[in-house]
Each structure stands twice: as structure tokens, then as C-alpha cells.
Amino acid sequence: MPWRLSKVEQIAVKLRVNGRDYSLKVAPNARLLDVIREDMGLTGTKEGCSIGECGACTILMNGKKVNSCMVLAGQADGSDILTIEGVNGSDGELHPLQKAFIDAGAVQCGFCTPGMIMSALELLNTTLEPSEREIKEAIAGNLCRCTGYKQIVDAVQLAARNMLGAKHRH
Numbered sequence: 001m002p003w004r005l006s007k008v009e010q011i012a013v014k015l016r017v018n019g020r021d022y023s024l025k026v027a028p029n030a031r032l033l034d035v036i037r038e039d040m041g042l043t044g045t046k047e048g049c050s051i052g053e054c055g056a057c058t059i060l061m062n063g064k065k066v067n068s069c070m071v072l073a074g075q076a077d078g079s080d081i082l083t084i085e086g087v088n089g090s091d092g093e094l095h096p097l098q099k100a101f102i103d104a105g106a107v108q109c110g111f112c113t114p115g116m117i118m119s120a121l122e123l124l125n126t127t128l129e130p131s132e133r134e135i136k137e138a139i140a141g142n143l144c145r146c147t148g149y150k151q152i153v154d155a156v157q158l159a160a161r162n163m164l165g166a167k168h169r170h
Ligand code: FES
Pocket: 046, 047, 048, 049, 050, 051, 052, 053, 054, 055, 056, 057, 058, 067, 068, 069, 070
């Protein structure tokens, strides 16, 4: 638990997280990761290295992936944030990326998975048919100790194919 300043010294922060508006008082040194996990109870976002190197804490901030352990909550004031809890498909189903991670066997211990999905989502939001190289670049900041990455790349390719197929059907 990071050191917290007294109430008087806290700062006001407004955040939109997964479509819900929050007004919070936080310490000037509070990290966005802690506010998400502790103040909002959204523990799908993981803490691994705490120094911006593992990607376990990846979220989308205004559509761009960031390591939430490296962002102060105050810096994020006014931002629109998406965490893994806000990622879902139509009708409350799993998102095609989540389904593909399961189908391709890309989840083992699962610790890296939320961050991987957020990085892959940023890519698929802008790139309908990503190359293997683009996928590898997109997840380059996300470490996985279990899978060897092949299944993760396969999963992102599978999700891209399924999402494109669904687009053509509509
Ligand atoms: S916990 Fe943030 S990058 Fe590792």
C-alpha cells in the first residue's frame, strides 16, 4: 500500500472508467493502478513489476495503452479509461479476443492475460488484418512467463479473423 497523504492534501480527480463516472480524492502520489485496483475494486488489472516493464497493468487511456503503474491518478484526470472488466462482446458475451485466447490455449496461469488483451485490443481497434509482426510489436511490452507467446499471437490472429468475419456478416 503506497504512503497516503492526509485528506487535506488530497487532490480531486474525475475519471470515466468502463463507461462509469468517478469523482475521487486521491493523494498526489497515488498511482492510477492503485486507484483502479483499490479505490474502484477492479482487480482484473494486475501488478507485476511496478516499474513499467511487464505490461501486467496495461489499460487503455483515451484509447491508447498505458502501463497504469507508471501513471499518477492526477495525470489521468478527465480521462476515459478501459480496463479488462469493461471488455466484453455484444449481449454480455465474451469479447472475440477473450474467446480466441481460450480457444487458442493462450491462457495458462492467466496473470499476463488482462494486459495482453488490452494491448491486443488497442491493435485490433485500428488494424483489421494485423500481420504477425504487427501483433508481436503490439504485445512487445507484455511479458508472459508461461506460454512462449506463440499461442498468444495465434489467439490475436484468430480474434482478428473472427471479428472481420462478423463484420462481413452484418
Ligand atoms: S506492473 Fe506495470 S508494467 Fe509491470
